[in-house]
Amino acid sequence: MPTHAPAAGGAPAARTLPHLPRAAANGLAFRRIADADMGFLSALYAATRAEEVAPLPWSDAQKAAFLDQQFQAQHAHYMEHYPDADWLIAERGGAPAGRLYLERWPSEIRVIDIALMPDVRGQGLGRAMMEDVISLAGAGGLGVGIHVEKNNPAMRLYERLGFTPREDKGVYWLMRRDAD
Structure with a gap:
């Protein structure tokens, strides 16, 4: 597989892309992030937090500014x-x-983050991506780790x-999930 241009943040993308065949069979293609993706990534972050901020007594503009600030902090972290x-x-x-x-990592592949836009959720794409990560890890004798919010509906998927x-x-x- 080809390598891609440097990732956002200036780090070179020397490795090939991970092989994710189940996700590909479900119509997904993957590429490394670029600086031009920051607007999309901020919107994706906001989509994952929309329910959390909905009850706040802020204007839509205040909510959007807050979510963008949170995205920027998460991305920097x-x-x-x-x-x-x-x-x-x-x-x-x-x-x-x-x-x-x-x-x-030497003992696992850590899923730092996985997220989909609302219009493509519930179609098996997240499951396909996670199954690919499990296979990728298994090929190297590794486990898979992920931090999951306790109220995240995807918790059931991870348990399955x-x-x-x-x-x-x-x-x-x-x-x-330990290595098989």
């Missing part, structure tokens, strides 16, 4: 703490549809895929 990660945009029909951020809570992190569970 990810880039600082996971400099060697695979920062991937999931595209469907040539348009951005989600993100998949992966870090490879063999993930179990390993550590209580307050609002998150650190979940892990």
Whole structure:
């Protein structure tokens, strides 16, 4: 597979893209993020937090500004703490549809983040991506780890895929699926 231009943040993208055949069979293609994707990624972040901010007594503009600020902080944190990660945009029909951020460690592949836009959720795409990550990890004898908010509806999917809570992190569970 080809390598791509430097990822956002200036880090070179020397590795090939991870092989994600189930996601591809479901119409997803992956590429590394670029600076031009920041608007989409901010909108994706906002879409994942829309229910949280809906009851706040703020104007739509205040909510949008808050969510963009939170996205910028999250993005900076990810880039600082996971400099060697695979920062991937999931595209469907040539348009951005989600993100998949992966870090490879000696004992596991850590799913830093996985998210899809609302219009493509519920179609098995997240499951396909996670099954691909599990296969990728399994090929190297690795487990898979992910932090999951305790009220995240995807928790049921992760449990069906063999993930179990390993550590209580307050609002998150650190979940892990050991290597087969």
